Amino acid sequence: MRFTGKTCVVTGGGSGIGRATCVRMAAEGGRVVVADLHQDAAQATADQITSADGQAIAAELDVGNSAQVQATIAKALATYGSLDVIVNDAAMMTFQPIVDLAEADFLHVIATNLGSVFYFSKYGAPHMPPGSAIVNISSVHAHETTANVVPYAASKGAIEAFTRGFSIEMESRKIRVNCVAPGAVDTPMLWNNPNVKSGAEKVEGAIGKPEDLAAAICFIASEDASFINGTTLVVDGGRLDIL
Numbered sequence: 045m046r047f048t049g050k051t052c053v054v055t056g057g058g059s060g061i062g063r064a065t066c067v068r069m070a071a072e073g074g075r076v077v078v079a080d081l082h083q084d085a086a087q088a089t090a091d092q093i094t095s096a097d098g099q100a101i102a103a104e105l106d107v108g109n110s111a112q113v114q115a116t117i118a119k120a121l122a123t124y125g126s127l128d129v130i131v132n133d134a135a136m137m138t139f140q141p142i143v144d145l146a147e148a149d150f151l152h153v154i155a156t157n158l159g160s161v162f163y164f165s166k167y168g169a170p171h172m173p174p175g176s177a178i179v180n181i182s183s184v185h186a187h188e189t190t191a192n193v194v195p196y197a198a199s200k201g202a203i204e205a206f207t208r209g210f211s212i213e214m215e216s217r218k219i220r221v222n223c224v225a226p227g228a229v230d231t232p233m234l235w236n237n238p239n240v241k242s243g244a245e246k247v248e249g250a251i252g253k254p255e256d257l258a259a260a261i262c263f264i265a266s267e268d269a270s271f272i273n274g275t276t277l278v279v280d281g282g283r284l285d286i287l
């Protein structure tokens with residue numbers, strides 16, 4: 045029960061890896077704020093948790109919107125009285141070459157994927173006690189990528205650099221900041237990716253379950269990882285090692 049007495053905000057908690065993380069954190073005693081763009085999806089995760097006698101509330105937000113991030117943090121504090129874990133999981137992709145991509149679409153990806161990490165760090169960390177943890181969800185695309193997903197890959201690379209730097213700033217506060225970088229995981233995001241559908245991005249052989257990622261995210265967020273800080277844990281079933 046590694047999260048007993050801890051309040052955990054998980055963005056993207058309405059689906060896939062975020063949902064599995066919410067369920068696992070609640071099963072380990074956490075009070076979970078399921079934060080998602082889609083209220084119905086967030087509520088479904090919260091209902092799944094409370095029907096199993098866990099503690100959870102849903103929070104609707106766009107993680108790329110500073111005011112909505114601040115409102116979500118305020119809701120967590122008002123409901124549960126503390127903020128101990130933040131998992132920045134929500135993200136989006138575009139599927140166009142850079143020369144064809146609208147400026148607004150590029151900036152939307154950066155605001156959603158990277159801006160969200162900035163907002164939750166800037167406005168969340170001041171409320172977090174020593175022993176707290178922030179886990180940012182990166183991707184193997186920060187390390188190796190394909191054509192037509194450059195804004196996504198760039199945002200994920202930036203998240204890893206942000207994490208390293210912010211972990212240094214948080215060292216004196218005893219707040220750990222790390223990344224988990226998933227490989228291919230069986231979620232809507234994977235199967236909606238046209239590069240995966242066309243075979244341009246090969247995923248056969250190493251497809252994880254959302255629960256595999258939740259296990260890694262919960263480990264990094266817990267006291268079990270108390271000596272792990274500023275790092276990226278790649279959780280890809282060995283995919284990046286294959287030639």
Ligand SMILES: NC(=O)c1ccc[n+]([C@@H]2O[C@H](COP(=O)([O-])OP(=O)(O)OC[C@H]3O[C@@H](n4cnc5c(N)ncnc54)[C@H](O)[C@@H]3O)[C@@H](O)[C@H]2O)c1
Pocket residue numbers: 055056057058059060061062079080081082085105106107108132133134135136156181182183184225226227228229230231232233234
């Ligand atoms: N599935 C994979 O193969 C894979 C691989 C590498 C990295 N990842 C990363 O894992 C994380 C979770 O992805 P997933 O596969 O579980 O995706 P998913 O599509 O199953 O879930 C993503 C969730 O994020 C929410 N979301 C999207 N934009 C949002 C916004 N602006 N504000 C609030 N919520 C928003 C969606 O509503 C959805 O519930 C993402 O950061 C993704 O980049 C996934």
